[in-house]
Amino acid sequence: QVQLVESGGGLVQSGGSLRLSCAASGRTGSNYVMGWFRQAPGKEREFVAAITWDFGRTLYADSVKGRFTISRDRAKNTVYLQMNRLKPEDTAEYYCAARLRVKLTNLPYEYDYWGQGTQVTISS
Secondary structure, three states: OEEEEEEOOEEEEOOOOEEEEEEEEEOOOOOOEEEEEEEOOOOOOEEEEEEEOOOOOEEEOOOOOOOEEEEEEOOOOEEEEEEOOOOHHHOEEEEEEEEOOOOOOOOHHHOOEEOOOEEEEEEO
């Protein structure tokens, strides 16, 4: 079992920044993928970014490239999502996910564990 706990959500103005954190615990193993997804009301869950735990290879959705940065702290077993130049359309519940395989993917069903989510609201 793997437990994921997100934090860092909140309300910010358009153009502002937020940093989300996701602390992982349990049997993650030594090589896996951590991802961030988001879901707005009435919409499907969509991929935001992912990172491999070993070499830190990353994958981003086109909608966030150049604005969001995913990173990990291996000593703290924590993955971060730095979000800059936020837009109202970034408003959503943000979820952390873990995939117990090494290949990067943007498909939600290929992730094995999910956190409870943290709300991000961007005001215009």
